[in-house]
Each structure stands twice: as structure tokens, then as C-alpha cells.
Amino acid sequence: EPEVTQTPSHQVTQMGQEVILRCVPISNHLYFYWYRQILGQKVEFLVSFYNNEISEKSEIFDDQFSVERPDGSNFTLKIRSTKLEDSAMYFCASSETEYQETQYFGPGTRLLVL
């Protein structure tokens, strides 16, 4: 069964450093998403992406964040200058269409900013 994959599974970085989180969405899906989950809290929407453009972003997704689809299979989330409060699980998701369509989540990347 097709699934969303993410790398790395864990990432430890120093405050102020840049990190890139990688995702390979399900191959026939056209819509891609990033969510984050701070330990013990809700899953929170960050950004949605379609046709090489951001469709929507939350207030969390400030200028330090960016997303890219560098090729036909990868979808990345970059945090330019990490802060302590960026420590969280980051989940990538994808769906075939945007509206009322199931989003399938990857296993997540656990980011720890020291």
C-alpha cells in the first residue's frame, strides 16, 4: 500500500541553524501539507501546497519557514533559523485532491532544537 515517507526520523540541531525536513508524498497525490505536533499537544496545520504554490498557511508559518517541491517526488520544509520552540514532531501529509479528501500522514520527523 502506498505511503508517505519522511526523512530523517529524528533531527537534533542548534538554535539558529537551518534544517530541512524531507517528505515523499504518495505518488499520484497532488496536494501536500505540513503539520506539527508539539509534545503532548494537538496536531497543528502549518501549510498546504499545490501546483508549486502555497495554497494556505497558518500564522505559525512565518518567514522562517519555506516549502519546496524540488523535483517530481520530494516535498521539503525548511526552517531557516531554528528556535527552541520549533522543537516538535513535523508531519507531512498528502491527498489526491484538496476538498473533502483524506489526507494521509507520514511517520513524522522529530526535531529537537537545543
Add this chain to the structure above:
Amino acid sequence: GESVGLHLPTLSVQEGDNSIINCAYSNSASDYFIWYKQESGKGPQFIIDIRSNMDKRQGQRVTVLLNKTVKHLSLQIAATQPGDSAVYFCAENPSLGGTSYGKLTFGQGTILTVHP
């Protein structure tokens, strides 16, 4: 100040019992709802979904009920098994009339523990 984690509701059941997990959603404009299961250290796993033109939908061992009048969603798991132990989240998706087509808003989650 330092953020603290939510104290999630918990539900403990015996293997073989039926489980009911509840969720109150916030946006009356939402018309698509999903239940996800999240095991420790893993991503949310799709269980079942329902659209607002339905009151009930059944899957394998799971049933979702939607009450739009009181903005309430429930997940029923029949013959609960130890492998069902996880955190269960409801998520809502705003309507076509809005601007948030793909953005899911998650509830706080319920911890289900199934005892053998």
C-alpha cells in the same frame, strides 16, 4: 511562559468491550470530518471519515456518528482489541464556501487504553 501539554481525556476498556470516543467540533461551517488514530511515535493514521450530509457511517469494526445540531462527533469501536490502544483525534475540514479547503483542524485527542 513555558507551554504545557494538554491533559488528554482517557478511556480504559477491557478487550472485547465496545468503545465510544467523543469529539466536539468548533466550526459550524465544517462539513467533512475524519477520525485518526495515532500510536506512540507515529503519524496519524486514517480510520474513517464522514461528510455532513450523513449522520452515520460504518467501517470495519468502527462507526462514526455526526450530530450537526450540537456539533458532536463520535467514534464507536466494536470488540476493542489491545492493538486499538492509541490516541484518537477527530479532525474537521471547513466547507466549500470557505477558504480553507485542505486545512484540517484537529481536536485535542483521547487516549484509549485496552486491557487484555
